[in-house]
Amino acid sequence: MSSPTFDPIQVLADRFRSAIARAYPEAGDSDPLITASRQTNLGDFQSNAAMPLAKKLGVKPRDAAAAILKHLDLADLAEPLSEASIAGPGFINIRLRADTLAELVAAFDTPDLGIDKPARPQTIVVDLMGVNLAKQMHVGHIRSPFIGDAIARTLERLGHTVIRQNHVGDWGLNIAMTVMRIMDEVAAGTRSLDSLTLDDLDTAYRLAQASCQRDLAGLQACRTYGLGPKAEAECQAQVDGATEAFTRARQVLVQLQGHEPRALAVWQRIADVTMAECLAVCKRLHINVTAEHSAGESTYAAELAPMVEDLLKRGIAEESDGALVVRLDDPRYGAIKEPCLIRKSDGGFLYATTDVCAVRRRVQKIGAERIIYAIDARQNLHLRQVWGAARRAGYARHPVTGEDAMLEHAAFGAILGDDGRPFKTRTGDPVKLSDLIEQAVTAAAAIVREKSPDLSPAEHATIAETVAVAALKHADLCQERVKDYVFSFGRMISFEGNTGPYMLMAVARIKNIFRKAANEIDPDLPWPSSPLDLREPQEKQLALALLRYPGAVRAVGQSLEPHRLSQYLFELAGAFSSFYDACPVLKSEGGTRLSRLRLCSLTERVLTDGLSVLGIPTLERM
């Protein structure tokens, strides 16, 4: 739990709780309902306790507020209370004393910035990537790792044990088709495995898909409309060819399943090429996903048949039209009409089979008490089916706690273009991720060169890279994840408003103050521990904003919505900008300067820490 020493809401809640208990002993334990005031002209905090209390006891709300006030002693914390502190139907407004606020900020000024370890850390699996072999990464792939990594970092920051899982799509018939295609090309001497690139694979993947796709509709049309023997023969040839290719692809899949060395070598090469690119992108975007987080579908392949046997034997799975399903009508399993299909009538397994198997491994072997899926919102039904099946099978029951793991979908919407339709290039192709990053870096570089001409080209390059990455990630993470959002290159890279560059700028300005301070001021000045003197309104507002940090991080841990932290950080940066404008730091003197330096330092630490929790890198200067 949170340490009560720095949190004004906790401190006030304690006082209100006892005041309420004295004013209305018959009321029992009543929530003081302390919140930060929305209008700062009325106060810093407010209690909404009087209204529900009055209702419960059948008295007038304002009378209840007056009674609470009568028993409330905040003289050491807040500015004097009076009748005027009661507003509207019974709100009680509180303004903290500057010295109290200073004490709270000093208590908050610890290495962990008010976020202490949980009494019992949880083991949490975050499913956050899911790239597919042989497919070029495009913008559609980016939300999962952005959001998933931010959630993972948040939970780590809160003291939990987080296991990232990159659920790589590296198995199944689609992959076998590509393996077949590459094997054919190698056999024909048109392809060298050594020089294989992801672009090559992307092309091969698409060609392979097409070659296995039987155009039955076309053939039917030829016959129906009598398009002539030639057209019909061509269509027939296509269908025959596709049928043959499809059959061969199935054979390749069998070879892969049997670890046939030649097919497996090609598969391994495809996996290596894809993963190298994927992990390089992660590294460049400061996404904490590395090789050790890979848990591809192929690693579950051998477990599927025994698992399905287990389900069948225990009567959890049943046959239906030749297929094997797990029914989920029971409310305990989600009350889902559509059953979870785990084996096709031809004996093949489906992605649901693998996903059920993944729940089992994550809970039974990894020990997950909570599994979070940072996955496209469209997968919601699929996930609920998988969870229902896993719970029904007992796979979700934690071996130690004996309780079902929490299974949560951190769903996200699509990235749209200006036209409100899914973000595509002018030609209609998906936007390649590497192209998007390059474009962002180029745009950032142009701005940095213009704004900071005094820096070296090497510095420009470094800064542009970081600004671009921050802009991209921030543009995604500042939005409510479940909604679609409109991607705007100009808005993202802008320094105005709630953007990555604006946030980096706030950090860089503070760093700049300390750079100057180191030159112009005795470096031994005791600002890190000097008393805070919060006399200006901007100083108070900044202090109040700082104290909200732990709550903002916890809110993300609970809601799995990183935009809440982003929103908070933007508000903190705004409070700092107002402070920066109104309160000179280096030009002030004595205690004021020391106090302001400490305030700056704290702000910088919170901003940097908060951005790092979101996975956004910061800069010393820009």
Place this chain on the structure above:
RNA sequence: GCCCCCGUAGCUCAGCUGGAUAGAGCAACGGAUUUCUAAUCCGUUGGUCGGGCGUUCGAAUCGCCCCGGGGGUGCCA
């Protein structure tokens, strides 16, 4: 058909377990710079919170019914 998600200012979006006159940013307009980065700050203009009914002292928030948009829906992943 059934299920899920979304609808807040001209645009892009916040709005916490229901709380006061619904907030930011952009755009528009007006100010502030011999200044620690003006890449900023301060102010003005702008909204029947998709519509209705209900619960409540109090609803953008909770419930029900509509309207509009998107998505999913047994043998692809």
